[in-house]
Amino acid sequence: MLSLTSPNQYHQLAEKYLLAGNYTQAASLYEEAITIEPDIKSYYWHLGLILLLQGQDVEAQTTWLMAMMEGEPEQVEVWNAELIEILQTEAQHQESQEEYAIVEKIRQNIKEISPKSIHNLLHLLQLSIKLEIYTGNDLQELGIIEILQLEPRLEVNLELLMASLKIVLDYAPVHPSTLKFVEACLPYCENNTKALLITLLPAALDIGYSQRQYGVAIQLCELYLDLNPKNTEVIGHLASLYQNHGQYEKGIEVAKLFFSLVQELADKIFANRQILRGLMTAGGHWQESCYTHHQQELLVKTLIEDNPTQLDNSRISRLFNANFFTPYIEDNPSKNRNIQNQLMQICQANIVNCDRAQVDKYSQGNLRRKQHNRDNVKLKIGYISHCMRSHSVGWLARWLFQYHDRDKFQINGYFINTSPACDPLHEWYLGKIDKAYKSNEYLQMAEEIYQDEIDILIDLDSITLDTTCDIIALKPAPVQVTWLGWDASGIPAVDYFIADPYVLPDSAQEYYKEKIWRLPQTYVAVDGFEVSVPTVSRDQLDIPDDAIVYLCGQRGFKRHPDISRLQLQILKEVPNSYFLIKGISDEESLKSFFEELTEEEGVDYSKLRFLPIVFSESIHRANLGIADIVLDTYPYNGATTTLETLWMCIPMVTKVGEQFSARNSYTMMMNAGITEGIAWTDEEYVEWGIRLGKDETLRQQIAWKLKQSRKTSPLWNGKQFTREMENAYEQMWQKYIDEA
Known part of the structure; x- marks a missing residue:
């Protein structure tokens, strides 16, 4: 002892x-x-x-x-x-x-x-998640929700409560008990709504935009607004979430509320854009859409005149895609690209002001690398996007990843807003790159690109995602290129925009900020598409076997009333013809839109059929086979849908314009060796539509030519296309090195 x-x-x-x-x-x-x-x-x-x-x-x-x-x-x-x-x-x-x-x-x-010690129970809740034994029922089993609902209310450490809420939202956002937990927490945040906001809003955005669980994200935002009903930050996002969830009218209503509550010009632009987004996505509000678009143009021009230099990060991000819907409404690139370029100049200048240290670091670091140019070392190519998954861009870009020469190039992938849920195409991409990095935070992503010493950064998103724009504006790589998604962004930090001899007219460089880099034949190519078994038939749609079937399968905001009228004029002139309409939009709004147009054009509404969305891409392609002729949209053509149509050997009619988005189908048809169906005027569009509908022999000839094109066309040669892209990368890099 x-x-x-x-x-x-x-x-x-x-x-x-x-x-x-x-x-x-x-x-x-x-x-x-x-x-x-x-x-x-x-x-x-x-x-x-x-x-x-x-x-x-x-x-x-x-x-x-x-x-x-x-x-x-x-x-x-x-x-x-x-x-x-x-x-x-x-x-x-x-x-x-x-x-x-x-x-x-x-x-x-x-x-x-x-x-009933609430603090101990909250710790136990967090521990169950850390130990990965959380089932979603722990909140009930521990009695946390019931205890929080007791009256009078307990003294609860708000920091601990919010930390517990965050970990539950991260781990089990869609479990029914999670929303009940959020609701039980609300009374404890009445005097500190900011604490709830910084916990709830990032979770709601991740659940909505990354995990695509829009219903849950909407409920989280609505619960917060019960406590703070005029928070514009939440209301602005709620408008998008409603629209993404297919609740278009509600999304438009909330966007209009958002517009009424904000005062700053940059906020007004974003709010008006949210209204326009709802109207365009629904697909049937064209008169109001055009008015709202005109208001957007006036707001943006006012901002350009004001030339603000002290915008914060969130406002800058929201300005990047302020003009997103412009090419869907009008084909006037000399005017619209000038506005876009000036707006992007303002965004970039403000990004530099906000993150000057990082911008200077990247500029100086890339300059040092240039001065110590490496010999006989692989070029490091980075691809950045939120679309390297089951998405149109994802389906088209994959052949480049398939055929890259790994002896000459190191390939990195930078993934934004990538859902953790299993996506076969995303998993495929992960297996085709040397390094993958995922983040939703633009500064982290930019730093990773810089530290990886990427030589050429390829942006697949353009202005379709604000986070990508934030990263590109910082210029973490010495050479930056936009390819495939939307159109060129106009961000001054982008060096090149990939095009081809057809998709932009010769005069286009006059209104592009980026240097247009034209590939020799086509700016995109695929080896083909997976095709499954069709799920629709003429019999199911009550269409006679000998009928002529036209199809337009585009999203609601591509259905400009002018091109829709031309499509109905074609239908009117071709006996025994039917029109299949397919694409994401508000069904009721779209039907009202076509009811009005058919009445104006004197077309029998009963000749129209509205097809449901099929979420399997291979089935969607198989279902294209029901059509005799595909009618393209204008001023924004199909892209992936055009390639799919040509691969399925179906004749199509397209109208060629001036802007990039009005020439996609043109370049694809030219590269498939097809000129039949290419129209340069409204009259030619209608003439081709009628001719193809009445001339079965011509349709057969086109189908045969398209089938033969699979053997020789650059459009269907992903390997050759990859070599041409790689040659472009090497020339871009050499040009950068040679510049003083």
Whole structure:
């Protein structure tokens, strides 16, 4: 037996053993101390704790119980408080060591002593997620929601509550109990709505935009607005979430509320854009869409005149895609690209002001790399996008990744807003690159690109995603290129825009900020598409076997009323013809749109059929086979849909314009060796549509030519296209090195 002169010495020495993990020695000391001074209860509390840490749970609880057996209720209450304090201290120590299983055991024992201690229960909730034993039912089993709903309300540590809410939202956002938990937390945030906002809004945006669980994201935003009904940040996002969820009218209504609440010009532009987004996506509000677009142009021009230089990051991000819908409404690139270029100049200047240190770092670092140019080293190519998944861009870009020469190029992928849910095409991309990096935070992503020493960064998004624009504007790579998605962004930090001899007219460089880099034949190529078994038939649609079937399968915002009228004029002139209409939009709005147009054009509405969306791409392509002729949209053509149509050997009619988006089908048809169906005027569009509908022999000839084109056309040669892109990359890099 050790010769210790005071109980305090026993305790101090035992604590040293305990901290060192020498439980046997610590237990012996406390047992000895109890023998000497059995009335000091803290010895029992510590001894029981040590037994618990040794895995002797029953013995630990027995030790505590025996020490309390003869106490009065008031004494037992004090002793329980002392024991809980000791257990909590050890739990915090073990948590700092990341011994979560031990912490969970200690806190379960605290729960036995004090079953309604909300702070302990919240810690247990977090531990269940850290230990990956959370089922979603833990909130009920622990009684957390019920306890939070008690009246009068408990004193709750708001920081702990919000941390618990965040971890649950991250781990199990769609479980029904999660929303109940959010609702139970609301009363505790009445005096601090900001704490709730910084917890709830990022989670809602991730759940909505990355995981595409729009319904859950909407409910989270609505719950927050119950507490703070005029928060414009949440209302602005809520408008998008409603629209993404297919609740177009609600999305338009909320966007208009958003517009009425904001005052700053940049916010007005974003809010008006949200209104326009809802109107265009619904597909049937063209008169109001055109008016709202005109207002948007006036707002943007006012901003350009004001030339602000102190915009914050969030406002800059929202300005990047302010003009997104312009090419869907009018084909006037000399005017519209000038506006876009000036707007992007403002965005870039403000990004530089906000993140000057980072911009300067990248500029200087890339210059040093240029001065120490490497010889005989692979070019590092980085692709950045939110679309390297089951998305139109994802389906088209994959052949470049398939055929890249890995002896000459290192290929990195930078993924934004990528859903964690299994996506076969996204998984395919991950297997085709040397390094993958995922982030939704633009500064982190830009830094990763810079640290990876990417030579040429290829932007597949253009202005379709603000985060990508933020990254591109920082210029983390010395050479930056836009390819495939939308049109060129106009951001000054972009060096080149990939085109071909057809998709932009010769005069286009006059109104592009970027240098147009024309590939020799086509700006995109694929080896083909997977085609499944069709799920629609003429019989199902009540269409006679000998009928002529026209199809237009585009999103609602591509259905400009002018081109829709031309399509109906074709239908009117071709006997026994039917028109299939397919594409994401508001069904009721779209039907009203066509009811009005058919009446104006004197077309029998019963000749129209509205096809449901098919979410399997291979089935969608198979279903194209029901059509005799595909009618393209204008001023925004199909792109992926055009390629799919040509691959399925179906004749099509397209009208060629001036802007990039009005020439996609033109370049694809030319590269497939097809001129039949290419129209340069409204009259030619109608003439081709009627001729193809009436001339079966011509349709057969075109179908045969398209089938033969699979053997020789550059459009269907992904390997040759990849070599041409790689040649462009090498020339771009050499040009950069040679520049003074």
